[in-house]
Amino acid sequence: MPRVLISDQLSPAAVEIFRQRGVEADVKIGLTKDELLKIIGDYDGLAIRSATKADKDVLAAGKRLKVIGRAGIGVDNVDIPSATARGVVVMNTPFGNSITTAEHAIAMMFALARQLPAADVSTQAGKWEKNRFMGVELFAKTLGLIGCGNIGSLVAERAIGLKMKVVAFDPFLSPERAVELGVEKVELDELLARADVITLHTPLTDKTRNILSAEALGKAKKGVLIINCARGGLVDEEALRAGLDSGHIGGAGFDVFVTEPAKENPLFGAENFVATPHLGASTLEAQENVALQVAEQISDYLLTGAVSNALNSPSITADEAPKLKPFVALAEKLGAFAGQMVDPGLKAIEVAYIGEVAKLNVKPMTAAALAGVLRPMLAEINMVSAPAVAKERGVTVQESKQELSPVYDSLMRITITSDAGEKSYAGAVIGGVPRIIEVKGMELDAPFSPAMLYVNNLDKPGFIGALGMMLGESGVNIATFNLGRVSAGDDAIALVGIDQMLSEPVLAKIQALPHVKEVRVLGF
Numbered sequence: 028m029p030r031v032l033i034s035d036q037l038s039p040a041a042v043e044i045f046r047q048r049g050v051e052a053d054v055k056i057g058l059t060k061d062e063l064l065k066i067i068g069d070y071d072g073l074a075i076r077s078a079t080k081a082d083k084d085v086l087a088a089g090k091r092l093k094v095i096g097r098a099g100i101g102v103d104n105v106d107i108p109s110a111t112a113r114g115v116v117v118m119n120t121p122f123g124n125s126i127t128t129a130e131h132a133i134a135m136m137f138a139l140a141r142q143l144p145a146a147d148v149s150t151q152a153g154k155w156e157k158n159r160f161m162g163v164e165l166f167a168k169t170l171g172l173i174g175c176g177n178i179g180s181l182v183a184e185r186a187i188g189l190k191m192k193v194v195a196f197d198p199f200l201s202p203e204r205a206v207e208l209g210v211e212k213v214e215l216d217e218l219l220a221r222a223d224v225i226t227l228h229t230p231l232t233d234k235t236r237n238i239l240s241a242e243a244l245g246k247a248k249k250g251v252l253i254i255n256c257a258r259g260g261l262v263d264e265e266a267l268r269a270g271l272d273s274g275h276i277g278g279a280g281f282d283v284f285v286t287e288p289a290k291e292n293p294l295f296g297a298e299n300f301v302a303t304p305h306l307g308a309s310t311l312e313a314q315e316n317v318a319l320q321v322a323e324q325i326s327d328y329l330l331t332g333a334v335s336n337a338l339n340s341p342s343i344t345a346d347e348a349p350k351l352k353p354f355v356a357l358a359e360k361l362g363a364f365a366g367q368m369v370d371p372g373l374k375a376i377e378v379a380y381i382g383e384v385a386k387l388n389v390k391p392m393t394a395a396a397l398a399g400v401l402r403p404m405l406a407e408i409n410m411v412s413a414p415a416v417a418k419e420r421g422v423t424v425q426e427s428k429q430e431l432s433p434v435y436d437s438l439m440r441i442t443i444t445s446d447a448g449e450k451s452y453a454g455a456v457i458g459g460v461p462r463i464i465e466v467k468g469m470e471l472d473a474p475f476s477p478a479m480l481y482v483n484n485l486d487k488p489g490f491i492g493a494l495g496m497m498l499g500e501s502g503v504n505i506a507t508f509n510l511g512r513v514s515a516g517d518d519a520i521a522l523v524g525i526d527q528m529l530s531e532p533v534l535a536k537i538q539a540l541p542h543v544k545e546v547r548v549l550g551f
Contacts, residue, residue: 029329030069030091034058035076037098038318048326064088072096072325075104077287077305083109096325098317099124099308101258102338103231111339118324118336122177122415123317124308129181131307132226132256135280138301139252140165140224142278145299163223166190171222173238174229174257175200175210176405176419182226183210194218197229198404199373201421219246224254230405231258241266250277256307259284264293271297282307343391351391354384357439357461358392360475360551361454362399364463365441367549368481369400372446375423376400379440382432393426396441440465466520471511476524479549485542486512486519493540494521501533518544 031045033054045052052074055066060080067073067089073081074096081095086109095105097119110117138144141162149156170186172179175195183193193210196218205212215238218225225247229235239253239262247253253276255262264285270276271294278299284292287305294300308317320336327333334342341355358378365376378396380389397413408416417424423444432438435455442451453465463473480498484490491510498505507524529537529548538546 029071031072031074031325031329032067032070033074034063034079035074035098036078037074037076037321038315040315041074041098041318041322044319044322045326048322048330050326050329060084067092071329074098074321074325077101077104079104081105081110086110086113086115089113089115094118094325094328096120096321098314098321101230103258107339116328116334116340117338118321118328118334119338120317120320120324121336123320124310124313125178125181127310127313128178128256128307129185130310131282131303132178132182132228132254133185135254135256135282135301135303136165136170136224136226136252139254139278139280139299142299144301165224167192168223169194169221171218171225172196172210173215173218173225173227173261175205175208176228176416178257179228180208180419182228183208191224194221197420198371199401199416199420199422201374204419204421207421215243216246219243220248222248222251224252226254227257227261229257229261231260232404234404236260237263239263239267241269244270244276247276249275252277253279255280256282259287268293268297271300341391341395347388347391350387353456353459353461354387354392354437354439355395357454357456358395359399360461361439361441361452361463362396363402363551364399364475364549365396365443365450365452366400366403367547368450368452369403369443370445370447370450373420373422373443374446375425375442375444376417377425377427377442377444379427379429379442380437381429381440382435382437383430384437384439385428385430389426389428392439393424396439397424400441400443435464438464463522466511466522469511469513469518469520471509471520471522473509473522474507474524475551476506477551478525478528479551480521480523480525480529480537481545481547481549482521482523482537482543483545484519484521484540485544486514486516487542490519490540490542491521494523494537497533497536497540498523498525501529501536503527503529503533 028051030051033052036056042052067085071091072094076098083106092115094116100119100121102119105117107117142160146160169192172195175197186193187209194213195210196215200212241263244266280301282303282305324335334340343351378393394413397417398408401408438455440451440453450467454463461475504526506526509522512519534546
């Protein structure tokens with residue numbers, strides 16, 4: 028009988044589901060790291076929320092561990108690369124607490140607009156300071172959404188019901204989807220200049236970290252209210268405190284912090300600052316939903332091998348797995364390549380299957396490709412949520428099949444349409460290994476490396492030597508070197524597998540080489 032450890036507070040209904048499905052579940056809440064390390068080796072599965080830290084030490088100690096299920100969306104507390112390296116599937120429950128989190132953001136907005144927490148404390152102290160607490164109406168005010176995906180769109184719907192004007196900054200939100208939601212799509216600077224209230228609903232990635240920096244906050248309208256019920260780290264906390272103290276920022280409501288549990292924080296004690304201890308998903312309904320969902324998913328995987336809502340493994344049935352596995356891996360890597368090359372204004376993604384692969388069930392492959400394309404901006408996306416996320420943002424997704432392939436037994440091509448036009452990338456499985464065989468119409472044959480340097484240049488003598496010398500002088504070791512070109516002297520590309528990521532100064536030096544048009548570092 029498979030054994031699962033429940034190390035964070037879950038609904039009792041989850042334990043009952045495990046029991047009914049034939050999975051032994053032990054509930055041990057509040058374990059220290061040392062205590063967890065001592066017992067995790069006895070379990071096949073781990074069911075958690077946000078308190079348990081499944082880091083590389085825990086994963087190394089989990090010799091039997093096959094699956095980690097997160098009852099909720101964020102997986103900041105799970106070392107996904109270590110889990111992947113050890114063959115541990117990491118699952119989440121992406122939609123179980125969306126409404127609850129959206130409602131919490133709206134509650135924060137009301138609390139700030141009417142200064143409810145401070146007024147409550149004052150009134151219960153017997154002060155009756157009626158003239159002290161002068162609030163503002165939300166009616167006819169402008170709400171600025173940073174992120175308009177699943178939760179952001181729910182907040183927009185509720186704000187529109189309050190007769191607010193809603194503007195949204197989201198690179199993946201299409202004009203058509205914006206019209207459907209009743210929001211106005213804008214760039215970040217315009218949102219900062221217009222919004223009376225700003226609420227964040229985006230994952231924490233390298234691109235979104237401190238998206239509300241000191242500079243951005245300085246551009247915001249005086250008196251703006253800022254709400255963060257998404258992820259700590261999206262707002263520069265020190266800069267926000269300075270803005271609150273100066274009066275430039277009218278108020279802030281935070282449910283999440285850079286360091287949690289937040290025993291101390293630069294924002295604590297600021298006037299008109301409201302804080303809650305990461306309660307966004309804390310309703311009876313949401314807790315029940317995510318608990319039931321994670322118990323079902325873990326049970327299915329341990330008993331049948333079925334994978335649902337996985338962040339590091341494709342969702343494939345046990346029967347399909349042997350045939351689909353190499354092509355799903357290709358789709359995700361090819362999608363990740365395209366996603367790191369995508370231009371602003373993503374409009375459409377087309378995945379073409381040519382040859383024998385067209386005869387298979389392509390849905391898991393398309394989902395893997397979408398997850399790969401979208402993940403650079405949406406870190407927590409997975410194969411299950413990727414199609415829904417693309418639809419929410421108005422991104423058109425198309426599949427095409429052609430059973431005859433002139434060169435390869437099976438070929439996969441991803442075409443990305445953005446404001447800048449179309450770009451396509453093709454790959455194939457050769458010897459069981461995914462390889463990239465075409466970039467923007469130029470043929471080549473390159474393996475996917477954990478770190479890759481992409482260079483678009485003019486095909487002129489001396490370029491390869493200059494690039495190699497530059498990398499050598501910078502202490503960068505070359506693992507693979509593959510070239511493609513349109514014709515002699517015309518457009519060309521180099522895909523270089525490297526043993527480490529490159530620093531900005533090194534990238535600048537490569538960009539400055541003669542005949543170089545574009546340089547990017549890609550990670551897989």
